[in-house]
Structure formats: C-alpha cells, structure tokens
Amino acid sequence: MACGIPFHDERGDVQDCEPESLCRRCLLGIVREQAGELERLRNPWRKTADELPEDGANVCFVTECPNDKWYHGRVLGGRFMAGEFGGFSVPGLMVRASHWCPMPSFQG
Numbered sequence: 544m545a546c547g548i549p550f551h552d553e554r555g556d557v558q559d560c561e562p563e564s565l566c567r568r569c570l571l572g573i574v575r576e577q578a579g580e581l582e583r584l585r586n587p588w589r590k591t592a593d594e595l596p597e598d599g600a601n602v603c604f605v606t607e608c609p610n611d612k613w614y615h616g617r618v619l620g621g622r623f624m625a626g627e628f629g630g631f632s633v634p635g636l637m638v639r640a641s642h643w644c645p646m647p648s649f650q651g
C-alpha cells in the first residue's frame with residue numbers, strides 16, 4: 544500500500560512513504576477503500592448495470608420485467624447464468640434483474 548515516494552511530514556521533515564509512515568495520498572486511498580467496504584457491508588445490493596455476479600453464482604435478485612405486473616420488482620433467490628441467453632433464474636423462470644446480492648453463506 545506504501546508508494547515509496549518521499550513526502551514532507553507534519554514537521555516538514557522528508558520521509559519515504561513506507562507502511563509505518565504513509566504519505567497523505569496513500570492514507571486517503573486506504574480510507575476510501577475502507578469506506579467502500581463499509582458501504583458494501585451496510586448495503587450488499589449491487590446494480591446489475593454496475594456489476595454482475597459470477598456465472599453460476601447463487602444470488603438474491605430484484606426482478607425487472609415491467610410488462611409482467613406479477614413478477615416485476617420482486618425479490619427472488621436463484622442462480623445467475625452468464626451469456627447471451629443467460630439471466631437470473633429460479634426453476635421455470637429466467638428474468639432480467641435490476642439488483643442482486645450474494646446469497647447469505649451458512650459456512651461462516
């Protein structure tokens with residue numbers, strides 16, 4: 544995570560950016576990464592427009608089929624199949640989804 548580039552510390556001394564003394568840019572990078580991780584824990588739902596699950600992954604998803612009032616906007620649990628004819632599926636149904644999140648794991 545340390546870039547190794549020299550920088551001026553708060554006393555004006557020159558330091559090399561190392562794991563024990565990180566430059567401001569590296570510190571900010573860590574803070575942003577942690578903030579992103581926290582946000583993911585707080586809200587595990589991901590937009591399919593931003594990111595898709597791995598092929599064959601078990602996921603929960605929000606159906607997106609505006610012409611079908613019964614299924615549109617429902618949360619279902621099933622599997623994601625990648626590819627041209629893929630989508631989010633439960634037995635007997637393959638649909639588009641607006642959001643998905645990983646299925647909770649019972650293996651800790």
Ligand SMILES: [Zn+2]
Nearest residue numbers: 546560566569
């Ligand atoms: Zn650095």
